[in-house]
Amino acid sequence: MARERIERLKRSKNAIILAHNYQRPEIQDIADFVGDSLELARRAVETDAEIIVFCGVDFMAETAAILNPDKKVLIPDLGAICPMAQMLTVEELEEAKEKNPDAEVVLYINTLADCKALADCICTSANAPKVVETMDSDTIIFGPDHNLARYVEKRTSKRIIPIPEYGLCPTHHQIAVEDLWEGKKNHPAAEIVVHPECIPEVQEIADHIASTSGMVRYCKEARGKEFLIGTEVGLLYRLQKETKTQGKKFYPLSESAVCPQMKMHTLTKVEKALEFEKPVVLVQRELAKEAWRAIERMLRIS
Ligand code: 13P
Ligand code: SF4
Secondary structure, eight states, X not given: OHHHXXXXXXXXXXXXXXXXXXXXXXXXXXXXXXXXXXXXXXXXHHOOOSEEEEXXXXXXXXXXXXXXXXXXXXXXXXXXXXXXXXXXXXXXXXXXXXXXXXXXXXXXXXXXXXXXXXXXXEEOTTTHHXXXXXXXXXXXXXXXXXHHHHHHHHHSSSEEEESSTTOOOTTGGGOOHXXXXXXXXXXXXXXXXXXXXXXXXXXXXXXXXXXXXXHHHHHHHOSOSEEEEESOTTHHHHHHHHTGGGTOEEEESOTTOOOTTTTOOOHHHHHXXXXXXXXXXXXXXXXXXXXXXXXXXXXXXO
16 A cells, blocks of 8 residues: 555655645645644754655745755655745846835745745744744835735734735635625634635634644634634645544635645655655755745744
8 A cells, every 4th residue: 555655665764744734635644744834844944854755835845955955855746836936036026125125025935945035034824923023124025925915014013015916825815705604604603714815805804814733723722613714625634633522613615725736746646756756856055045044034033
């Protein structure tokens, strides 16, 4: 069975599997750690393994490679490309910096290394307001997620300049206010828990807004028994698995909130990646050095 072969390969090659909360159930089950972007970056720093198999999207695997220049980081399917990270270009970022010379740049971790290399600091959905508030400048260039930018602006004293003008996650964009009304009609006792990549109108109605792992923590600790979940549907597997004994119920706000790129990794691809030790995630050395500075600053802050 693929699962057993993966376990054997992992042991013989001193490898670990890190998986994002949106991964397929079978990938979550074989992973050594499942978490949100911030937790995965931390785990990548802490591990003694020589090989990291990263089951997430490109910018996450790239971050792990930047933090571990001496380790081999593998991504089972190179097609796992986050469309939001593609929305910000170096040219756009350079132009915004030129136009706003006094502003500092905080970029969402959902960016590629060439943009990260130009940032003062990186943030994730778990720490964005905290990171932005600690910056020296009163004005912050923030990208690429316009919805996260609005979330940050409401929770900090800073003026936020979003770049690009309307960067978004196509998956979270599927979740509409109408889904919340429909969900509440069908499950009136359920609390609404959403991700800050959702549109502001959805965030305003929600009972709680958090990163994916923050959503898991909230639901586990809450007294309530029913939850309407506003993020990629893959999180429901982890929620159900970790609250089995609590008898809690979770409903997706939108069944169509699926991130196809996150679903590209399969057990067969993980096994192949481990066996042949490829595809390797490579980041150009100079870019990696600059991007490391901005990621490391975030890890120190949060
Ligand atoms: P988290 O950091 O909250 O896991 O979010 C990552 C992401 O890509 C959400 O779409
Ligand atoms: Fe990117 Fe959205 Fe998929 Fe997250 S859910 S990886 S932001 S496209």
